[in-house]
Amino acid sequence: MSAEKLQTCLWLVQRISASVLAVAVAVHLITIIAAVQGGLTAAEIIARVGGNGAWAAFYGVFVAAAAVHAPIGVRTVLQEMTPLPNFSVNALSALFGIGLLIMGLDAVSILYRLGGG
């Protein structure tokens, strides 16, 4: 893939993932602000996500969108603000995205499996 095509492709993917995240982050913010009333407990978090397929699916999509969106942004920052060569910038950004995806889905999976019995 040429550098121009890659840039266009990443621009489009960044906007698509941003559209998904706009909804997910709004839901997340409302959930956080509601959940912190009276203090946040592990039991509350597990009661909400544990064994609940709908919440697990929501957070799964949220994590996937963030794992796509964040590394593209990091790539832009590294390109514009560091002297790193393109190969290193792309490799670091891709590794960051893969790491986020694994860590995020792992966290969702752990919380999901803790509930429901």
Add this chain to the structure above:
Amino acid sequence: MRRDHPTWWAFAVHRLSGVGLALFLPVHFYVLALAIEGEARLESFLVWSSQPWVKVAEAGLIFLLAAHLTGGVRLLALEFLPWRDWQKTLVAVSGGLSFGAGLLFLVNAY
């Protein structure tokens, strides 16, 4: 680039909040995954996080998240909708909503 223009500050806040959130995400996922060691392990972290200074720091994160959300929606509107004069006003609206979200979190957390 004119730094006295509101859209320059919108750009700067969007970039800084993006970098901040990118650095925070792995920590967030790590903390949530502590639950694998049992509910008590996650609970002990949440008890630690109930200290006043941590709550203020969390309100800062809520501000960053809201700022990145509203700034991102502003960018999407700028790129995909026809130009309207009110798009300049969106900078002020996104700033106001972000501070509002941070304050609402603080009010609810205390």
